[in-house]
Amino acid sequence: LAKVYRELSRFEEALNHQEARFDLHQDLFNQGTDLRIKTLQIAHDTEHVRQQAEILRLRTTELEALVRGRTHELEEYQLEAFQRLAVLAEFRDTDTGEHTIRVGDLSAEIAHELHEDSEWCEQLRMAARLHDIGKVSVPDAILLKPGPLTTEEFEIMKTHTTVGAQILSGSTYPLIQLGAIVALNHHERWDGTGYPSGLSGVNIPRCGRIVTVADVFDALTSERVYKRAWSQEEALDFIISARGHQFEPEVVDAFIAIILRRHPHLRAVVDAHSTMPARPHG
């Protein structure tokens, strides 16, 4: 239209139309620019949200790693505190804690041999170390007496089972709970002649029936103020003799299997017993 008006020399109309055309172009240009800016803005916002999500993910991963690290530290700390408690249990006997460690390891090995739940076996490895913790209450005059104990002294010695259970009672920590059961029952005997409760057979918790074999074997083969160290042969012979009396037969059989794997030459000791007539179980 502007062109037609110009050709007709109607310059004012031509100018008006030309300006109207420019305004229209301007509007179209602005609308296009707005759209591009909006598209860019959305793209920018999307990218921003994506980056925020990535930062959050990294922070969460970082926090998770931190929490994992702290939990591990706490577990290590608990384990160390537990081990030091176990050493305390034996401190006056040998001051090294080696007996408790060996009893724990042998108990776990017997439990594995008996196909007990493997997590429980590993708990027993630690819990068994606390079996004598109640000895902290037994006077040195009795605990370290070189000769045999009088009846009265033996009664006091027996209390290390109940005192140990008391020390470890009321814990919410499964390891300590198991330790309390072990401390209370590791001197019970299969035939009911043990202490403190005189329980017999399967009435004795399994952990007690296992730890007693490991404890007696290790005590026999160790030197103490009141006795020399027995040889492996002598100690194995004693354990087999007490099978079905002091000790649960199945636990003794598992123990024998372990000892023979460690010391195949001890087979003769086992064979000597298998040729003997069967003993009545008490």
Ligand SMILES: [Fe+2]
């Ligand atoms: Fe004991």
